[in-house]
Amino acid sequence: MLTDVEDRMQKAVEATQRAFNTVRTGRANASLLDRVMVDYYNTPTPLKSLASISTPDASTIMIQPFDPSSLAVVEKAISTSDIGLVPNNDGKVIRLNVPPLTSERRQEFVKMASKYAEEGKVSIRNIRRDAVDDARKQEKNSDISEDESRDLQDEIQKLTDKYTEKIDKLLAAKEKDITTV
Incomplete structure (x- = not known):
């Protein structure tokens, strides 16, 4: 049971890390485009594919479509996305210039990263709640003793603390990345 709980918490941390990757820093980063979907032959397709x-x-x-005829739809998808960058199309490739961030924009991105971190922590707390409920159910059904149930709940809390701390460290690193000029 504990390995399942730990796996689920690790996945929550990884999901939070992926969300952090979509937050812009002052530098160009290809992962900014991870959420951009292109309407390719009437099918929503991830830009990176x-x-x-x-x-x-x-x-x-720099974005170079594998199919040169899709350049216009790729450009349109980037324009309508929420990344806030203007595509420059030269007929072969699309270039996105990432301007330096103003201090206000940096603060907005720090808030966005904090929101993603909080969502990750909520997910971990939900996993903890489910696992503790499961342990209490097992105790109630006499599958495990009261002491075993308490020990299990303590272990679940330790895992929760460990993975919450991991998210805090990821957030601190991302905030440093965003605020560094």
Whole structure:
């Protein structure tokens, strides 16, 4: 039971890390485009499966579609997405210039990262609640003793603390990344 709880908590931390990757820092990062979906032949398709995405320098993201005829729909998808970058199309590739962040924008991104961290912690607490309820049910059904139930609940709390701390560390690193000019 504890390994299942730990696996689920680890997945919550990984999901939080993926959410952090979509938050912009002052540098170009291909993971900014992870959530961009392109309407490719009337099918929502992730941008990263339609194009090669690279960062030739710290302030530019370059997108080269595998199918040159899809350049216009890729450009439209980026324009309508919530990443806030304007695509420059030269007929072969799309370039996104990542401007330096203002202090207000940095604070907005720190708040966004904090929100993602809180969502991750809520997910971990929900896993804890379910596991503790399960332990109490086992005790009530006389599957385990009261002492075993208490020990199990203590272990679940230790895991919760461990994974909550991991999210706090990830948040601190992301905030440092965002606020560093």
